[in-house]
Amino acid sequence: MYKWLAETRRRFIFLILFSLLLSQSCVDLSTNPDQNENRSNYKIQISSPSSNGTLMEGNNEIIYSISQPYTIKFLELYIDGKFVKNIPPNSDGTAPKVNISFDSLFIGKKVDLYLIYYDTDGSSQKSNTAVQVLITNDNRPPFKPYNLAVLKFSDGSINISWKDSSRYVTKYELWRKINFDGIYQLHQELSGKSNNTNDANLDTNNIYFYKIRGVKNSGYSDFSSEINTAGIITSGNLFPPTNLVAAVHGISNVILNWNDNSDNENYFAVQRSSQGAPFVRIAALPKNTTSYKDSASGLITGATYNYKIVAYSNEDSASSNTVSIKITSGILLPPTNLTANYNSVIRVIQLNWNSSDNNILYFDIERKTDSTNFALLRRIESGNNLYLDFNIETNKIYTYRIRGYDLNRFSEYSNEVTISTY
Secondary structure: OHHHHHHHHHHHHHHHHHHHHHHHHOOOOOOOHHHHOOOOOOOEEEEEOOOOOEEEOEEEEEEEEEOOOOOEEEEEEEEOOEEEEEEOOOOOOOOOOEEEEEOHHHOOOEEEEEEEEEEOOOOEEEOOOEEEEEEEOOOOOOOOOEEEEEEEOOOOOEEEEEEOOOOOOOEEEEEEEEOOOOOOEEEEEEEOOOOEEEEOOOOOOOOEEEEEEEEEOOEEOOOOOOEEOOOOEOOOOOOOOEEEEEEEEOOOEEEEEEEOOOOOOOEEEEEEEEOOOOOEEEEEEEOOOOEEEEEOOOOOOOOEEEEEEEEEOOOOEEEOOOEEEEOOOOOOOOOEEEEEEEEOOOOEEEEEEEOOOOOOOEEEEEEEEOOOOOEEEEEEEOOOOEEEEOOOOOOOEEEEEEEEEOOOEEOOOOOOEEEEOO
């Protein structure tokens, strides 16, 4: 009797454990995705397009969701039951975008589509199927053109280029304004196959601003980002500094000069970069400042540096053009032994000097009289260490000095020499 009860108890416990194991296995994802197709609770669910919805010719995004938790191995896209492509997860493991493109041959046709989710644990599941999805004409307005660029030519003309991912653009409109206070006007209409155009007869004293948009039967694109001939960045509420120039002077000193175009800046920031590194601020200057001397704080001989000036107002910022300059050597050696001789017969003053620096490209000859300050008389090429000054008067006293120049920096001045024409 007791033996029969013990055997019955063991069988009862076994049946309970078997039932628990069976119920647990029913919630596991099948390794066969088709076995999960008709579930009311999908692991992966397509929300757009819906059944009997629409997609357009061209590129479309399929909107879907995956219930947590998940670890995606990859997704598969099927159209009309046929495999289209494999989509890996994003680099951080999140769900990727799924896009599908239809050409014009699909217009008016209907398709069925679904996704299959594959987990890193080896399981998989099929999504719901969006059935009878109609492919229609692409009635979206064009996308915004991007990557606008300006290429300057030596004759004062420029080329404006852009990129666009839109389809069936019929034309592009190039709009232009002149200077900060100008008003944008339609400047050129171009074919929908265009990706660049020239603009000539430009006044180099002006700054020209450009933007472009695409046009097709379904409407206009948004305007592209603005670009200009000065290489400046502005939102329009704060006029940026312009005509930034840089020159090396003395021992690794960079002199920056620019034009201040705004009256509402709070301060200027001087930014510098080198060797492809990001720009960093090296100085903050009061409003209305138009020059700065970078006094060799970390400058290295032989390195190339980029500079820009950023103006800041209460609510905005605007950036100047960027200039580059190379520190070719620490200092240009000044000319030496400057001498002057006056020939009263032909009324000419002859200047002679010595120079030992092969980096000098030009000599700046400066002159003054007793009643004037030094002023540039002539810039000559460095191949000749002699200059004849015929532009003189009798009964005067002239003083001369010379310095070297290599397009980036000036040397110190030579000795001064004074000579009389009495």
